[in-house]
Amino acid sequence: MILRLAGLRTLSRHPLQLVFGLVGVALGVAAVFSIDLANESARRAFRISSQTVAGKATHRIVGGPSGLEEALYATLRRHGFLRTIAPVVEGYARVPARPGITLHILGVDPFAEAPFRNYTPGTSAGADIPSLLTRPGTVLLLEDTAKRLGISPGDALPLRVGLETTHATLTGFLRPGDEVTRQALETTAVADISTAQELLGKVGRLSGIDLLIPGGAEGEEALSRIREILPPEAEILPAGARGSALEQMTRAFSLNLSALSLLALVVGMFLVYNTMTFSVLQRRQLVGTLRALGVTRGEVFVQILSEAAVLGAAGTVLGLPLGIFLGEFLLGMVTRSIGDLYFALSVREVSVTAATLFKAVGLGTFGAVAASLWPAHEATSTQPRDVMRRSAIETGVKKILPAISAAGAVLIFLGAGVQLVPSRSIPLSFGGLFSIVAGYALLAPGATTLLVRGIQPALAFAFGTQGTMAARSIPASISRTGVAAAALVVAVATTVGIGIMIDSFRRTVSDWLDHSLRSDIYVSPSRRT
Amino acid sequence: MGILSAGAAETPLVELRALTKSYPEGRGERVVFRDLSAGIRRGETVALLGRSGSGKSTLLNLIGGIDLPTAGEVLLDGTNLTRLSEQGRTLFRRRHIGLVFQSFNLIPTLTVMENLLLPLELNGRTGRPARTAALALLERVGLADRAKAYPDRLSGGEQQRVAVSRAVVHDPVLLLADEPTGSLDAGTGMRVLELLVGLARNERRTMVVVTHSDAVARATDRVLILRDGRLVDETFPGGAPA
Numbered sequence: 001m002i003l004r005l006a007g008l009r010t011l012s013r014h015p016l017q018l019v020f021g022l023v024g025v026a027l028g029v030a031a032v033f034s035i036d037l038a039n040e041s042a043r044r045a046f047r048i049s050s051q052t053v054a055g056k057a058t059h060r061i062v063g064g065p066s067g068l069e070e071a072l073y074a075t076l077r078r079h080g081f082l083r084t085i086a087p088v089v090e091g092y093a094r095v096p097a098r099p100g101i102t103l104h105i106l107g108v109d110p111f112a113e114a115p116f117r118n119y120t121p122g123t124s125a126g127a128d129i130p131s132l133l134t135r136p137g138t139v140l141l142l143e144d145t146a147k148r149l150g151i152s153p154g155d156a157l158p159l160r161v162g163l164e165t166t167h168a169t170l171t172g173f174l175r176p177g178d179e180v181t182r183q184a185l186e187t188t189a190v191a192d193i194s195t196a197q198e199l200l201g202k203v204g205r206l207s208g209i210d211l212l213i214p215g216g217a218e219g220e221e222a223l224s225r226i227r228e229i230l231p232p233e234a235e236i237l238p239a240g241a242r243g244s245a246l247e248q249m250t251r252a253f254s255l256n257l258s259a260l261s262l263l264a265l266v267v268g269m270f271l272v273y274n275t276m277t278f279s280v281l282q283r284r285q286l287v288g289t290l291r292a293l294g295v296t297r298g299e300v301f302v303q304i305l306s307e308a309a310v311l312g313a314a315g316t317v318l319g320l321p322l323g324i325f326l327g328e329f330l331l332g333m334v335t336r337s338i339g340d341l342y343f344a345l346s347v348r349e350v351s352v353t354a355a356t357l358f359k360a361v362g363l364g365t366f367g368a369v370a371a372s373l374w375p376a377h378e379a380t381s382t383q384p385r386d387v388m389r390r391s392a393i394e395t396g397v398k399k400i401l402p403a404i405s406a407a408g409a410v411l412i413f414l415g416a417g418v419q420l421v422p423s424r425s426i427p428l429s430f431g432g433l434f435s436i437v438a439g440y441a442l443l444a445p446g447a448t449t450l451l452v453r454g455i456q457p458a459l460a461f462a463f464g465t466q467g468t469m470a471a472r473s474i475p476a477s478i479s480r481t482g483v484a485a486a487a488l489v490v491a492v493a494t495t496v497g498i499g500i501m502i503d504s505f506r507r508t509v510s511d512w513l514d515h516s517l518r519s520d521i522y523v524s525p526s527r528r529t
Numbered sequence: 530m531g532i533l534s535a536g537a538a539e540t541p542l543v544e545l546r547a548l549t550k551s552y553p554e555g556r557g558e559r560v561v562f563r564d565l566s567a568g569i570r571r572g573e574t575v576a577l578l579g580r581s582g583s584g585k586s587t588l589l590n591l592i593g594g595i596d597l598p599t600a601g602e603v604l605l606d607g608t609n610l611t612r613l614s615e616q617g618r619t620l621f622r623r624r625h626i627g628l629v630f631q632s633f634n635l636i637p638t639l640t641v642m643e644n645l646l647l648p649l650e651l652n653g654r655t656g657r658p659a660r661t662a663a664l665a666l667l668e669r670v671g672l673a674d675r676a677k678a679y680p681d682r683l684s685g686g687e688q689q690r691v692a693v694s695r696a697v698v699h700d701p702v703l704l705l706a707d708e709p710t711g712s713l714d715a716g717t718g719m720r721v722l723e724l725l726v727g728l729a730r731n732e733r734r735t736m737v738v739v740t741h742s743d744a745v746a747r748a749t750d751r752v753l754i755l756r757d758g759r760l761v762d763e764t765f766p767g768g769a770p771a
Binding site for chain 1: 595647651
């Protein structure tokens, strides 16, 4: 108790050092937490959206890139293998008046909808149905969405589909039965099949036909009979398959963000390491005294790690609100990027899950403890008489510097080897990349020592004794300067690497456009099909 | 060469058997002392006198189990410290030895009272009984009114009185003091020395003091003089024991 009190008071007696440590953990945690929140919120919203749109459908018939002939629906109805089938036309339209908002246009047959989706206007919804069926271009929106778009029933809603501008008319409001469905429909405009076909330029085509197949032999038989009359390009997918496929498309995107957030955490851990190393160096005499008084190595080790855990926990507590704040900001960027690259997605607020919270708390606390393992080991592995000497830690680090450098070289070779292996695995590639980054970080202290030794004569010539002192002080305190150098290496390498990557993407796209689009004028159909 | 105190028939509390201590230095090694033997009786106060670099502090570290000899054995109350593990020596030191340093080495983030409670807590004594014992000792050394003060608010003499109290609060059998008056002026130093010797003699506690001060040496029962890594002389300021 008294021992812990002494340690905690030591931290509070060096406020600036404490702030650096806290900031290191808080920034690392905030980076990881915010990106996880944004990713998870986007994924969750996407899942809800997919499930809501799919409704109670068990399967969907889908076609090639241009969908299905609408005649197929009529054929299926005529054969009567299954009564519970519903046609769907889907697509996306931007709202020119509200940049950044993309509407998911969902065309349905109101008479076939009731068994599938509870938010679509079945016959019980009453008043909105006749106008949806009889007036061309009419859509239903959530009342909140209409307010955000600044329109009321009867107002025109300008839309942009591909290169074409078109208009829809708001005829009424969707009335979802629960909050989850309401969230999923925030950017969905429900229309009659024919209206959706016209708005999206898919006249005569369907995006899919939803099926509600009963379980057991009866269902299997219905499926096999439907398959018999399907055209070659059509197939029947289970309801979850489409969502999984789309989710896989965004996996690489999410993984990239997660890897970058982990990199931020690594840099944060460097800050914690430096804080704890400073703290241990400052307390070497104190540790020596404690050891002389009969405090065991294990007790001192646990003491230092406990302080790191407290620092980590406090930094995590500070980092979590910052993470939520950043997460809300990032969420907009992530959903916009997903919208630009893949599909429209509406997420209004971040959702904190237990797993995300646990990961952030674990990384912050255990990361700080992990970053303190070496300083704690250094402080406790020497004899009390050596602990009294300030230079002992540096002597220890210098002894193992060649081994650290060798480990760095091995990691670089391993990482490079992984990159050379032909593989499409993103985690494997990131593993290789992190191995290279870690290798360079481990090489940094040794390289710094060699570099400073190399420039020492020049510094001595230019600045005399002061230059010599400055040059010698860096290798003399390599346990701290080496880590600072490693942190800088990681930070600069990341900045330069990402800059080069983005620039390469831009150049590649630019070169591709230059080579591909050589004509002066291009003629295209008025609507995408 | 060895010097064993008078009264050798009684088993000494501290036995140093053929101690050799050397350190690597450059490509060779520096021998601090070689084949040194001595014994210290229970309840005896002994001064290790010698010039700087004569090996006094090194010998004190060996007696306290802080360091290990290159060769030879250190026995304390029958326990061979050189055969104990590092952990074993630390725990032995915790229970049986009190240390006083030249530069006080109080824990700066603990109050005077908490500094005294630390050895008690390490030995499993906590709560009100521990506080009562610590306060009683502080009253004895005249610092009860400074119990809640941090060390940096105390004078050098007061800090060393706290350090002395911390060294004896857990009732160790052996008290080791390394230049306890070295950082104090002559008058304050003598008062601290009187306190230290008084606390040792009143409880019949064995004490070894490293010093290069004749005045400090004269306050002890026996003086061992170290020169060039050897115990070259032994004197009894109060007269040789019978």
